[in-house]
Amino acid sequence: MSHGRARHALHRQGNAGHRLVPVPALTHHRIKEPHMLRREFVKYLTAGAAGQFILPVSGASAATPLNVVVIGGGMAGATAAKYLRVWARKLALDALVSVTIIDKSDQYVSNIMSNMVLTGEKTIANLTYTYASLKTKYGINFIKATVSSVDTANGWVYGKLNNTGSDILLNATPFNRLILATGISFDPSTFTLNVPSTVYANPWEAIPHAWQAGTQTTLLRNQLVNMTAGNHVAVTIPVSPYRCPPGPYERACVLADWLRVKKPGSKIYLIDPGQTADGRPPVEPNNFGYAFANIHKNLVYVQNARLTAVTGSLAGTTKFKTLSLVPNSATPLNTVNALASPTAVKVEVANVIPKMQAADLTRSVLGPAGLDADGRWAVVDERSYKSLVPKVYVIGDSIKSANQPKAGHIGNQQAKVCADAILRELSNVALYDAPVTNSACFTPVTTNLNSQYGAMASWLTATFRYGVDPTDNVSRMLRVSTNIESPGRPSKDNFSSMGKWFTSLMQDVYS
Ligand SMILES: Cc1cc2nc3c(=O)[nH]c(=O)nc-3n(C[C@H](O)[C@H](O)[C@H](O)COP(=O)(O)OP(=O)(O)OC[C@H]3O[C@@H](n4cnc5c(N)ncnc54)[C@H](O)[C@@H]3O)c2cc1C
Incomplete structure (x- = not known):
């Protein structure tokens, strides 16, 4: 598949009666923030330059500093941490925005492509990412620890440093925003x-x-x-x-x-x-x-x-x-x-x-009141990923969403919506009320062992936008398009695009 063909398919869908929205890059190119967000963001920067929205640098010290702790440095958590710092810098607010990731491991192994480890075409080492760039390029703090509990009222996080010993206090400064990005449990x-x-x-x-x-x-x-x-x-x-x-x-x-x-x-x-x-x-x-x-x-x-x-x-x-x-x-x-x-x-x-279900820590921090009726998934406002617990946001696979799938690509996008919402709040800028996210999944269908076909893949994509659901009058992320799968048959071309898509996505998260 080529990027152009995916866009074309979505645009055709748009012309066929669905509302047409700009589609974020899927493959070949570096993944970018959802287009609507990006446009808003540019507006935000421009307005800030005029002194209308964002804090002028001279007034920055008057604002409350943000101490954000992100628990879980996977696809969603690492993206949120990175974009909080990237965008804070763009807004000249980086002195006010401190971000700390806490994860059990100082290496992240991607689930995406891990089926190819089973067939021997990839190794775990091929799919392993570190937090080195996030620390050095973006000034993000990293603590290796298994978090056991959180005092959300006072901003303290407790757990086992380096996964050993008894629970201790992990953060030196209390957080005033917590992002839970802990994935799933079974x-x-x-x-x-x-x-x-x-x-x-x-x-x-x-x-x-x-x-x-x-x-x-x-x-x-x-x-x-x-x-x-x-x-x-x-x-x-x-x-x-x-x-x-x-x-x-x-x-x-x-x-x-x-x-x-x-x-x-x-x-x-x-x-x-x-x-x-x-x-x-x-x-x-x-x-x-x-x-x-x-x-x-x-x-x-x-x-x-x-x-x-x-x-x-x-x-x-x-x-x-x-x-x-x-x-x-x-x-x-x-x-x-x-x-x-x-x-x-x-x-x-x-x-x-x-x-x-949502990871154990997320379920225990939110408690039954912060979870869906089954007590499994985190209830969030999909414009910001704010949970029902004050100061706590949840992104990625842990959330309850009527339409957005549980996937790394969309977790990356939810993280950007969440980072944008937190920075808007810091800057007293209204929440953007129609964020767009996009999901893309490439799937290998045959392996290199296949003498007849070689390695082939297919793909599936969908786009979502926040709005009022006409079926029940509740606002949530709605499908802008139905699921669109790659046209024709699984192909070698798709397999090659899959590699480029994966590299772009992982670079956007960890580089
Ligand atoms: C076989 C397979 C193939 C996939 N293919 C695709 C694909 O093609 N495209 C796609 O978009 N998605 C794909 N996915 C899905 C994707 O991997 C997940 O949706 C994505 O990883 C979810 O991101 P997350 O940040 O919510 O969770 P995760 O990436 O799982 O990250 C959670 C992090 O939280 C940490 N953590 C959890 N609890 C604690 C705690 N108590 N203390 C400290 N740290 C903690 C974990 O160590 C982990 O690093 C695939 C998944 C699988 C299994």
Whole structure:
């Protein structure tokens, strides 16, 4: 795909009756802040120069300094920290804006592209980023610690420095803004895990999710490499909402390709609780539907299937896992692949991706009053990402959003909207009330091992804008366009664009 084609597709969509908004750069070029924001921002700077909005430098000392603590230096948190400092400098407010990232790790491993670690095309080292540029280029402070609790009223953060010892106070100066960008945690309570200690000392090692890249990815990769050819693999998809909607389908595709070459005779089962009328995947039905039907003959796609139990067993030295499945809905929507009665699948490698929720820290800091009715996701104002707890903002995968997906690209954009909102507040400038965000996901569909096709990819994009939802009169981020998937078939051209998009995105976050 070329950048021009993506824009063209969106513009056509706009002309077809949707409101046309400028589309932020997707590929090839450096990712930029959403266009509407950028335009507003320029207006903001110009007005500031005229002394109308932003603080004149001479008056800056009269303003309250901002002490922002960002917990979580992943895709969303690192972007927010960077753009707070970048834009504060542009506004000549940098002396007033101090930003500290606190993260468990001083290295971030990207989830994006981590399916290619499973197939050996990338390594964890290829996907590892540090905070060095954020510290040296933008003057951001970094503390390596696992945060355990936050006193939001007084601005104190407590946790284990370098992840060891007892909890201590981590910040020397109290924060007056806190950004929680801690991603997701897992809720495995929807199935039972019965794995004897003779099979795995730690039963969770029987079912690596590999949905937070790093040690989990390596664990799953090793299980795949060591499995016996002819035995099978299963990937189970969680109920929505979950991080990266196309991710499990992408994983099934690249693993099917890898298995075909490396483990002849092995099949991969993709277990989906969702279902569609025609049996094609609910996400990117054209691209994945084509790949499932025409390329990956060793991929068995099962819809309407809910995992209820995983049972481990040994046969010689081989560790098997039996996945018990029941129909998710009593009414199967198709006769192609929707499960109609309980069944079981026995595999050697079980990649169980559990149900998700906002990370534990975010849920405990916000408390039930700051979460949605299920107590899972953070309730925020999508114009600023302000939570219901004073001084606390939440961005990235932890938030409840009716329309925006949980993805790194959009987390990067939410972070910029949040940084802009915080700086406006500092400068007594009204909140911008119609921010635009854009989501883009490139998905590898075949690997370099594929002798017929080579490495191919597809993509999915959507644009969102804040406004009143006519269905219930509530304001939120609305889809400006429906999801748009790459036209035609997965292609080598898309695969090459994917590399450029990924490099641009990660540079925008960490460089
Ligand atoms: C296989 C896969 C493929 C994907 N592909 C794409 C893609 O193509 N495009 C796309 O846009 N997205 C993709 N995603 C999704 C994307 O990776 C996530 O949506 C994104 O990382 C979310 O960003 P975040 O900042 O909310 O969370 P994260 O990036 O997970 O960052 C959270 C950070 O918080 C830290 N943290 C958590 N709790 C604490 C604590 N108590 N104390 C200190 N630190 C803490 C963690 O260490 C981590 O660094 C993919 C995901 C997967 C799993």
